[in-house]
Amino acid sequence: MVVVQEELSSSEWTVELQVQEQKSSEELDMDKVTAAMVLTSLSTSPLVRSPPVRPNESLNGSWKEGGFVPSSTSSSGYWSWNAPSDQSNPSTPSPPLSADSFKPFRLPFQTDDGIDEAESSSLLFDEPIPRKRKNSMKVMFKCLWKNCGKVLGTAVGIQKHIRTIHLGRVGESDYSDGEEDFYYTEIRLNTDSVADGLSSLSPVSPSLASPPSFPTQDASKSELSCAKMDTKGMTPLSRSAPTNLYLVHTDHAYQATPPVNIPGSTKFTPNGNSFSISWQSPPVTFTGVPVSPTHARPTASGEQKQQIQTILSSPPRASVGLRKPRGEGKKCRKVYGMENRDMWCTACRWKKACQRFID
DNA sequence: CTTGCCGGGGA
DNA sequence: TCCCCGGCAAG
Structure with a gap:
């Protein structure tokens, strides 16, 4: 895991930056072109939520921005952690599920x-493609x-x-x-009406890109849930900001992690219409290797870094004596049904995990 | 009720 | 080791 980031060359970062710029303009175009489609699909799709990022059918590593960023940029291995789970999955190719689980709608430019x-085929059988609310969104960079x-208004700026x-x-x-x-x-200034905005702040707002699951399954599950809670914590906050709806979005999954287990790092001030998100450690790097040690930086304390690293690399908590919380995702039994039991994974057939x- | 899966047991 | 299933817990 540590090795991965060290492989990131600066050129890749540059590409990333360019993509960000391109993205913002592209999104604006999206508004015009697919506004109708988005609205239609939003009104018809049963559930708009972040996609489950499963390591064994991952979208080639990086799921970003609901897929709006061309995935070719991520093929450089941004999140190319070795998927911990079995790659033996293909032995049972995803069979066509029931017809109603097939979501034909896909973004036209979401190429594979x-x-x-x-x-890609497993993509089709996955949950509906997460859509982002982009009505009247103005992208700022904080x-x-x-x-x-x-x-500032631009990433470059x-x-x-x-x-x-x-x-x-x-x-x-x-x-x-x-x-x-x-x-x-990246901050999105939602200029929609408040009611509209609030409705978009369902517990897990589609705008709040949930961080990709880290391969350390349990670690991400248990610990990142803290991050999720912090994110959710914005909901009441946003209510207190009636005119401007701030949907804070982070571009890097790991950037979204600073709130993890850093008590008080995310501060909301419900009084008035303002709030501040001020975790103290923006520059959390995964490597733990200082990039430019000479500069004084508002970095996480070594302790915090250590903590975060521990979280990310710690083995699944053994929850000794406690029954492992049941996974909430659909399993073979649910997906394939009892009648297709032979399509289940062996573990499911044996009533194992x-x-x-x-999850 | 259904579902996920642990623990245990048979072949 | 492979396979099955009782039964529990969670939803």
Whole structure:
């Protein structure tokens, strides 16, 4: 796991940055082109939620932004953790499920490049494609640097800001090692009506991209749930901001993790119409290897880093003596039905913990 | 009630 | 080891 990030070259980060810019404009186009489609699908699709990211049928690693980012950028192995579970799954290719579970609607540009046939087919049988509310969304970029909070309109702007102001890289404006990328977050200013906005803040809002599951299944499950709760905590907060609905979105899954187990890191001030999200450790790096040790930075304390790293690398908590909480995902039995028992994974057939649909 | 799966047992 | 299933807990 640690190795993965060290493989990220700076060029990849650059690509990432470009994609972000492209994304924002692309989204605006999306509004025009597919507004009707989105509305229709929203009104008809039974449930709009974040997709379950299952390691054994993963979308080639990175699920971002509900798939709006061309997956080709992620084929460089952003989240190419080795999937912990069996790759032996293909032995039973995903059989066609019942017709009603097939969701024919797909975004026209959501191509499968970088995703092979097997994976794409499993895509089809997955939950509805997560849609993002993008009505009247204005994308801003907020500096996460402590006591800064500067908001700029473009990713480039905020990167330049961070680079020059916080990282002190005045003379090397071209140079980007992607480090700035950690230090800002994308903010969507929803100018929709409040009621509309509130309805979009269902417990797990589609706009709040849930962080991809980390392969350390249980670790992510148990610990990242904290992050989820923090995210949910924004709901009442947003209610207190009647006009501007801030949907904080983080571009990197690990960027979304700072609230994890950092008590008080996410602060809401319900009084008035303002709030501040000020976790103290924007620059959490996975490697734990300081990128530029010379600069004083608003980094997580070593303790926090240690903590986070421990979370990410710790083995599944053994919950000794306690029964493992049942997975909430659909398992073979539910998916295939009793009549297709031979299609179940062996574990399910033996009434053991399902190996195909791991939560 | 259904579902997931642990623990145990038979071949 | 493979396979099955009673029974429990959760929903």
